[in-house]
Amino acid sequence: MTSKANNMTNTNNQAIADYAIRLADDSLTLGHRLSEWCSNGPFLEEDIALINVALDYVGRARMLYAYAAETEGKSRTEDDICYLRDARDYRNLLINELPKGDFAFTMVRQFFVDTFNLLFYTELQNSSDDTLAATAGKAIKETTYHLRRSKDWVVRLGDGTEESHRRCQQAIDELWDYVTELFDMDELENQLVGQGIAVNRAALRSQWQQIVEDTVSEATLTLPDHDIAIRGGRTGIHTEHLGYLLAELQYVQRAYPGNTW
Numbered sequence: 069m070t071s072k073a074n075n076m077t078n079t080n081n082q083a084i085a086d087y088a089i090r091l092a093d094d095s096l097t098l099g100h101r102l103s104e105w106c107s108n109g110p111f112l113e114e115d116i117a118l119i120n121v122a123l124d125y126v127g128r129a130r131m132l133y134a135y136a137a138e139t140e141g142k143s144r145t146e147d148d149i150c151y152l153r154d155a156r157d158y159r160n161l162l163i164n165e166l167p168k169g170d171f172a173f174t175m176v177r178q179f180f181v182d183t184f185n186l187l188f189y190t191e192l193q194n195s196s197d198d199t200l201a202a203t204a205g206k207a208i209k210e211t212t213y214h215l216r217r218s219k220d221w222v223v224r225l226g227d228g229t230e231e232s233h234r235r236c237q238q239a240i241d242e243l244w245d246y247v248t249e250l251f252d253m254d255e256l257e258n259q260l261v262g263q264g265i266a267v268n269r270a271a272l273r274s275q276w277q278q279i280v281e282d283t284v285s286e287a288t289l290t291l292p293d294h295d296i297a298i299r300g301g302r303t304g305i306h307t308e309h310l311g312y313l314l315a316e317l318q319y320v321q322r323a324y325p326g327n328t329w
Contacts, residue, residue, distance in 0.1 A: 078141075080263075084197060085140035086159075087260055089149060090302065092132035093160035096150065097310070098181060099125030100317050101168045110171055117217065121178075124210040128203065135199050151321035155310045162301040163246040165310045172225050172235035177243055178218035183279050184250050185211045187272045196264040219283055226287025237289050248297035250276070 102122035109115025133146035163181065168174050189211060192204035225232040251273040253261075260266030284291055300306065321327055 081139050081141065083256060083260060084200075084265060085136040086256060087266055088132045088136040088139065088200070090159040092129040092136065092149075093158050094164050095125045095132065096129035096317075097158070097160045097313060098164040099123070099129060100313060101164070101166075102174070102178075104168050105174065118174075121214055121217070124214070128207055128210070131203050131206075135203070147321065147327070151318045155306055155314055156304040158301075158306065158310060158314070159304065160301050160310075161246075161249050162298060162307055163243065163249065165301070165307060165313060166243075166246070167309055169239065169242075170235055172232065173239040173242070175218055175221040175225060176236060176239035178214065179222045179283065180243060180247060180250075180280065182211055182215035182218045183276055184272065186215050187275055188267055188269065191267040191272070194264075195266070200265065222283055222289075223287045226284070226289040233288065236287065240284065240289060241292055244292045244294075245296045245298045248295075249299040249301060252299060252302070254302060 099122045102118055102125065105115065105118040105122075107115065109118055129150070130146060133149045137144050137146050137149060163177060166177070169177075185207065189204040189207040193201055193208060195201040195204065222236065225236040227233070251269050253268065253270050257266045257269070261268050281291060
């Protein structure tokens with residue numbers, strides 16, 4: 069292989085690794101937020117269910133971090149990428165790092181993200197990258213279950229008591245400003261879409277919107293009519309909450325370097 073060809077391969081490997089890290093960061097931050105419900109769930113069965121969903125997300129993050137470490141070839145491990153980066157190096161979507169809030173907030177966020185993930189991983193399953201496609205295949209099975217739960221909870225809470233309806237509507241109003249970022253594309257993703265590796269997230273918006281509108285209507289709730297977009301996660305511009313999340317998540321590794329996952 070010529071030097072020029074080697075450089076092109078290295079560049080593409082780095083692009084794939086960066087893409088995998090983005091997806092891993094999404095899964096890790098949301099998985100950590102869900103794990104905060106451990107022993108705090110509204111009842112025992114729901115407590116267990118939330119932690120099982122959290123473990124699915126953390127497990128997915130681990131697969132993607134390991135693949136990124138292997139692909140970039142920089143002698144970093146999955147633990148290095150997860151535990152030894154600062155907040156500005158994380159590339160997760162902002163909606164995933166927001167504090168867990170009350171149960172209604174957690175369920176509405178899950179419903180928004182689960183709906184997105186089902187559409188996203190269904191498309192990623194067709195990736196020309198075999199590892200990303202295989203990861204998507206596993207994620208679809210998990211996400212189908214996740215979405216069934218979160219959708220059911222949104223309907224139950226929205227069409228429940230006056231208080232559960234109020235809290236659910238408040239969660240929708242607070243989270244709506246973070247929805248647009250789910251569908252933003254940038255140069256890296258456009259490059260990988262052109263190679264059949266990544267997913268065109270912008271193309272998923274209309275289908276996502278229809279599913280969400282139908283469920284919100286069934287729950288006797290309403291979607292905001294404004295179009296405010298808070299973004300920055302993919303470029304390392306985060307909310308104030310990510311630093312606190314990482315301080316807790318990375319504490320053991322920072323205090324006792326060299327531990328493995």
